[in-house]
Amino acid sequence: MSLLQSQVPGNLRLRSIDGTERLVGYSPPTRQNHGVAAVVGFEEQELLRDIKRALLRGVLIVGGGSLLALGMTLLVARRFIAAPTDALLQAARRWRAGDLAARAPGAARHSEFGQLAGAFNRMAVALQQREEELRHHAQLLEDRVADRTQALREANARLEAEILERRNTQTALLQAQKLQAVGQLAGGIAHDFNNVLQAVLGGVALIAKRAGDPAAVARLTGMVEEAAQRGQSITRRLLAFSRREELRADRLDVGALLVGLREVLAATLGAAIRVEVEAPPALPPVFADRGQLETVLVNLATNARDAMEKGGRLTLLAEPVTVAAGDPGGLATGDYIRVTVADTGAGMDAETLARAGEPFFTTKPVGRGTGLGLAMARSFAEGSGGRMTIASKPGCGTRITLWLPAMAVAAEPAAPVPAPRPGALPARCARVLLVDDEPVVREVLATQLADAGYKVTEAGDGAAALALLAGGLACDILVSDLAMEGIDGVTLIREARRARPALPAILVTGYAGDAAALAVGQRVEGSFTLLRKPVTGAQLADQVAALLGWRETV
Template sequence: MGDIEHALLQGALLLGAVSIVVFGLTLLVARRFIARPTEALLAVAQRWREGDLAARAPDCDRRSEFGQIAVAYNAMAAALQRREEELRGYAEAQEARVAERTRELVLANDRLQAEISERRNTEAALLQAQKVQAVGQLAGGIAHDFNNILQAVLGGVGLIRRRAGDAAAIQRMAGMIEDAARRGESVTRRLLTFARREELRADTLDVGELLGGLREVLSATLGAKIRVEVEAAPGLPPVLADRGQMETVLVNLATNARDAMPDGGRLVLSAKAVQAGNAGEVDGLAPGAYIHLVVADTGEGMSAATLASAPEPFFTTKPLGQGTGLGLAMARSFAHGSGGALAITSEQGQGTSVSLWLPVTNRRVGSNVAPTWERQTPKPTGPTRRPRVLLVDDEPIVREVLAAQLAEEGYDVAERENGSAALDLLHQGGSFDLLVSDLAMPGLDGVALIREAQRRQPGLPAILITGYAGDAAALAVGTAVGGTFALLRKPVTGAQLADQVAALLNSLPGTLEAAR
């Protein structure tokens, strides 16, 4: 039994030793062929996850499973890297294409904006050229009308000189001269308004009053062979449109009608209120209330082919140099821009009729016009003295008349012929209650004079008198001149000037009373 136990002990020791050797060998083999390849694959997988597709698994024995897995992983990473490079190249190409397209769009937009600006400038220039052409065509008639006015004025002045002692005759002649001057004033204002160049300003217009005023001008300018008639129903609702452009359109249409009646005829300007119910009644006209304006003549008329091309810009049947072909095109643009429409009907030998539809507005006529000054007198404030007025105008006749009118109203007037002389007077210590100046003068103009005078004498009220027409002049002057200021347009009567002077003086504290 002892031998048996000894043999068993040796067998157990031998088995333990063999087991330890086998376990050690197994650990070495596992470390070499399993743990290290696994760690290498995990490390390279971590780099792939972080975006480094250039990383590769270490080379292993391709006959082993880990070697085959490493080869497959490396092939997959290479494919992904190629795909990413392809996508990156495609994205860069797309970005370059988008940037190039963006540059092209920017350049195209710049060209479009330049073309739009050029077109607007061209349209404005063409509109002004059309106005100038119309004024030129009307110049003969305007000269005839002014000759009649001057005849009345000069004749009346001669009669006043010969009848200096006949107060009744002088009064009668003075009234006649004033009527003639008022007629000249009306013609001048219409010409200045018609020919002005400024931004369009929509206004509420009384169509009947506008047509009546145009009839006076057209009757004298279209010639004795053309009989101008106005047919406007009383109480027409107002329309919202630019007065200057509307007058330009009507004058151009009247001029075209005159050219179509070389042997004379009848021109009718009519207006009535209509209601458009269906959108298809008139081309481009929406349902609503309108004023239907018609300019009809008894002239030669147009053929169907000419009628179809008549509204096109620059189309004209007149000889070279006698027409631009913009009249009807401008009329259509005005009608559409005002929210209305235009239509033309004509037959050869039966005359032509041009219809304008302008939408009715609910605004009251003259609601955006500044109120005129009512007759005022300065407020008395204790001891009275005559207010001192500095009058500046480069025209001796105008200056003398205005000074006499102010003196008759009780003001102490100092006259100067230009802005420099007026500033010299102020520099010498002259103190004035009010400054009256012309706008257009050589050297220092009226605006600069008022600014400098108000700098030297703060709070000095001023009145600027100008012969220019239009609201643009008033807005420009109003932004350039500060303080107490008013703008009057020539011709201005003595009463109007005195009223404005009194109104400005009354607006100041410590107002002086004019000697009456």
Template sequence: MSPALSSLATSRHLRLQTLFQCGRRFRWMRAVRLRLPVTAVLLPTAILFAAASPHLLPPGYARLALPLLAIAATALIAELVVTLPWGRPVEAEAEEAPDAGPAGSDAVPIPNQADAAPALTELRYRAFFDHAEDSLCDIEITPDGRFLCLDINPHAEAVIGKTAASIRGQTPEQILGPEAGGRIAAALRRCVAQNGLRYEEIWQTVRGPRLTDTIMVPLRAPDAPSGPYARILCSIRDITDRRQLETQVAQGQRLQALGQLAGGIAHDFNNVLQAVEGAVSLIERRAGDAESVRRLARSVLDAAARGSSITRRLLTFTRGNELRSEAFGAAELVRGLREVLASTLEANIAVRIDLPEDLPLVQADKSLVETALVNLATNARDAMPRGGTLTLGAWAETVDDEAQAPPPLRPGAYVRFEVSDTGHGMDAATLAHATEPFFTTKPRGQGTGLGLSIARGFAEQSGGALAIASVRGQGTTISIWLPQARAAGGAARADGPEAAEPPAPADGRRVLVVDDDPLVCETVSETLQTAGYVALCAGDAEAALPMLRRTGEVDLLLTDFSMPGMNGVDLIKEAQRLNPGLPAIVMTGYAGDVEGLSSEATAHTRFVLLRKPVSARALFAQLATLLPEPAAPMR
């Protein structure tokens, strides 16, 4: 369509729309507003005569229709000449027309799309604002830097229990109080300084702690696009339920993966059981050979330690919070791993180490560091099916600039472990997803896709980070940063019986051991007796309470946590009610049992937590702390 015809069509549309609106109000003559008044009179009259004369008017009147139509057509042509592009368009006339009169005036303006757009935008904004399921608020920034509430939506009204009208013009501190309001005001200041802000925060509500996702967008005044910010629009969304659902889904995925890991776990446990069974069988046959018995007993203890490490790795996988941090030497750990890997990897893979002098101690869970490095070495082996070189290294490193470090590493002193291979490497697409859970490029059944994600999670839980560098066809280098240990004066001492000071005899102190597993109860009792304690054994709380009610019968209570009926913490609570100040120890194979208790449940209960398996040395050290006289070492 040509521009002229388009303009004409638009004009016609506007005129017909106006004519229709005015016709409904019976104000034809005023609404048409034609330049030639004769058109406004003759055209309707001619149409009326032409349409009505055959049926309603006498025959003589019908002859008047033709002249009237001719005159009206002439007037209409003149009107068209004026309204076509070479004349004065209707839109221009509408723009030049004076503003509409006051409310109640009969004037009906010709519709204008430019004028209607802001109103339509406002209607859309208001509909969104009023019906949004997030808490929305409009904040004004005063010239003196204060933040005043202009409006909040119904959802925000329901959350804070106040109406928009009642808080309009108030500061966050006036609305929410000094503590919560001060946090909001501080966030608003950060929003202005940073040109926008998004953050997550936990708020205490009537529904308990709720996690919120807050977005703040600063706006300038329309008449001052380069001036200071004048308003801030805020959106606050409660994401507690979504985050809990994500956690549940992740937990379900971990548990689902346990089926794939069951074979490896069973293999490790069978090795532990084989070592224990074989050593105990030899001790029974060589009871008279003291040196052999001591050596085999040490093998049993080592096997038990490996079994404990397996369970802790499993708990870390399923829950992600079972870490035992300790200071250990990075160089010794890497050298030990080299010996293990050199004897287990294929003969066509060379294992070398790169260690500097005077490497500092590391603060982390040693067994999990070993597990992570072994898993990375296994991945490196799989990347070199035709052989190559596997390099293990560790270096002291200080991070000064957080921006130059891999997230979420913060400035500080670290030890950086490195596992490098000369395998096929990864392309950019694979590298981008390498640490995602369940992502694997291995054939089905040969990988869970969890090794790198678990290693990354462990590193970040320990206060470090994990990073991957890889080039297709050249190999891969994976680095793990772990914090250095803040050792006070010298190297760490060996954690063995020889490093402990021999304590004095127990002198018959009475310890009540409560455990529903008869084997555990018997073993712990005999261990205590070898150190000079008098051990009393009970299978549950019901059997233990009569002994606790007799004054002076028990000097210390040593109980399991998970038992039928009353659990260990409740038993300690009752025992300390009967005997105020009674020392107590809780042993559990799963620290989450006790860590998951509410603070109210343990507010007035005093006990020490030991995680099974508990070594004799650790148990005696704890008894020496809780009882006036320390215990003697087990011979």
């Protein structure tokens, strides 16, 4: 079929009837062949036998010649190539191991390997010389490093000893200054509080003697109240100075701060120092940390007192200024409040003035100062976006000025007074549960609330209050002290609201730092009002009325 279908001559392999493989060549029947096909067949093995025999003979001849040539080549290479190469490799291994004294053999021969061995040996000699030179230089460097290291150890030991001594000295000086400042402050405050107590006790005694004279009682009551308010102002400033209040930057009226600070400084600095305040009304507010500013001003006032050993005048001045572009002091363009602390003391010479702002630099005797006051003042002023300047001359006193950025004064819209909702509980007939562990304070607060028209139930501690509530006490609002033994005010509010979720509450506290510790929203569900002691009866009654006026009747 392949023959008949093909158009060109070809060959194919066929198995004949006797099972013999034959190789057949053929020419197909075409028109040119007049339809005649030519076929020639050979037995394949007989045809290829002579070819295979001739091919095998050629392979044997070529293989034998190649083996003979390879053997002769190996003999020659081992004698003239492998042996010199092995000798060079052994020498190179010894050089790599650090034995530069090793030499390659055969360097005296005039062959290529002899010349190569000679070059390698010369290289080894040069490397050996370099190594000896480097070893010598390394030894010299080690000796020098050891000497310098020993010197540095000794210097470092001396420096550490000096640093430790200076740190101990600074700690002792700082502690001494703290003790001195506490003693002076305590003396001044004790003097001021003695005046307050004198007014209160004297007024109470006079009221007792003139109980039948309403006009005298009213006048004496006003005097006692004024003295108590002055004591309240002193305690608030002490708490702010001791950082028991939340210290954060806020709108600050510098003029009012200086006027209030004068009370503390006048008693602390002594009678020989006259404290004056000069501040125009309606100063723009500044955005600063009140506690830090008060601390800075007290430190500066203390320094001024030490510079006026025979007494003098301390002036606290505040004034608005405007800084234009290109200020030589580096202040940004804008409005500032310039706070100046000026004294009439001995002043400073140029050398002392140049170092006055350095930390730990002080001209005071040992144990009377650490030199941190001016450094803290400079840090506060720059941290608030301003700067500090010092002007002083011997015999002319010192002026220290703080530049604080002023805030823009914006008119605040008056808050609308909300009208009570329909069904609100009448405030003046409400039932108040009052909890305080101080009997005198509890009695005063209860009397004030009763005078305002409230029905008051008293409890001496948190456990007693919870027992009253559990017994079904009718209560519209809870007024509690914060710091009490056992159950404190926050815990009391939380436990009370488990049974009465809508119960309004007021916390009264005498500690200025409690607001941060309360963690409002985390320890107590719902809102409450915080009032700081001393609180007047009118303030407490108004706060109760404000809370009850918005509570829906249950």
